[in-house]
Amino acid sequence: MKKIILIALILRLAVTSALLIAGGPRMAMGPDSASYLESARSLLESGQFNREGHPEVIRTPGYPLFLLPGLAAGHVVEITTGLQILLDGATVGIIFTLVRSLGGSRTAAAAAGLLFALDPVAFVWPVKILTETLFTFLTALFLLLAVLGWTRKRPALSAASFAVLAAACFVRPIGVAFVAALFGALLLFTLLGVMDRRRGALLCGLLVLCTGLPIGLWSLRNERVAGYHGFSGISAINTYFYNAASVQATLEGVPFEHTYPWEKTILWEGQPTTPAQLPVWKGPVLNEFRRRGLAILREHLSLYSRIHLAGSLRTAFEGFKFDRLGSVGVLGVFIGQKPDETPSGAALQGRGFLARGVAIARHRSVIVACTLFSAALLALGYLLAFTAVLSGVPRETLRIPVLLLAGTVLTFILVSGGPVGGPRFRLPALPALYALAGLGLSFLQERFGAPKSTV
Secondary structure, eight states: OHHHHHHHHHHHHHHHHHHHHHHOGGGGOOTTHHHHHHHHHHHHHHSOOEETTEEOOSSOSHHHHHHHHHHHHTOHHHHHHHHHHHHHHHHHHHHHHHHHHTTOOHHHHHHHHHHHHHOHHHHTGGGSSSSHHHHHHHHHHHHHHHHHHHHTTOHHHHHHHHHHHHHHHHHOTTHHHHHHHHHHHHHHHHHHTSSOHHHHHHHHHHHIIIIIHHHHHHHHHHHHHHOOOSSOTHHHHHIIIIIIHHHHHHHHTSOGGGGOGGGSOEEETTEEEOGGGSOTTSHHHHHHHHHHHHHHHHHTHHHHHHHHHHHHHHHHHOOOOGGGGTOHHHHHHHTTOOGGGSOOHHHHTTSOHHHHHHHHHHHTHHHHHHHHHHHHHHHHHHHHHHHHHHHHTTSHHHHHHHHHHHHHHHHHHHHTOSTTOSGGGGGGGHHHHHHHHHHHHHHHHHHTTOOOOOO
16 A cells, blocks of 8 residues: 555656746646635635625635645645645545545555546646545545445544545535435435444434535625525536526537636626626625526436536546646747647648547657546446456445445436536546445456455
């Protein structure tokens, strides 16, 4: 395990350092970084969770709190990226321990950790001042504590796992959808007798107490300070400016970007304005965004279902594209491949499909190789995870843990669909996916007589 963690740390340190050296601190900034930094500065300076002088209801305070050490020290990029590298190393250790706690061999556990350590979807994100790395770590920690609580019959560990899950929701509000899915699964398994009813009822109660209570209290805070009816205003923005806009784009037969509401003049309170001019921190505005977006989705439910499913499939299977990180040009310069060396579309016209592919691969060889490597790791992970589900569910002692891991992968893929679905949103599912892959490898070792190390 220590060697695998070391590989993960060295790889992430090398990639992060290369990008920051070649591109400077701007490489750490994503489209959402400024909002997290501004609310974190408000916490540091006034103790108030504000942005632009108003109570912040779009973001939740989990990640801004994580940024405080770097802001307080005056080196937010260096300290935050360093902490995120360490969190990724800890996630590798959690995956290893998770496989071992379910009876997997040391070889299989090491392989599971190595899959996560080498997956480009995982190792490129510590460079960004974004929530991905922290949320993935908290999700992995929740899974480990939940599995230990179940296998050891320790309610205290189960309660701790739900508390960690609540913290994850305050980092990325998408966690609320996972909490709802988990509660539904627990309730269903309890009613159907898949798990002991007293134990199932206890877990449902602990989940409501440890996650529902803090989520509900923060929603009440948003209602009180800003008049917003919900846990995070980002859901209202996503509903209107992404999901509903994608439906409108399809109906109009134009690319999604052409109907993206941020680029259009809309009517607000009877006056033409652009969304950038709207006071988006005010709850009633966000409530209206959500109302309008949901109305469009309900009217075209079948169409949006297809759009959402397509996004979920991209999240599940699309290979990682370094362009999504904004690092292709900078990384190319750092490794000696200049962006202007890539042949233009006009220069490629008249060539066959294979010739075009060879020309692009030759000029972007490292990028293409990383993309193919990511796809190969993902295919191996899914194949081994499928083996784990087929072999683990029939075993009574492993049934619930295996269903938890498989359900985690499925839930994050399904809720991350829509017009912007892609490999970035697969990241929080990777610890569960690769833990299942480790179990699948261990089952194959048993089946074909490979020695199972227990040292």
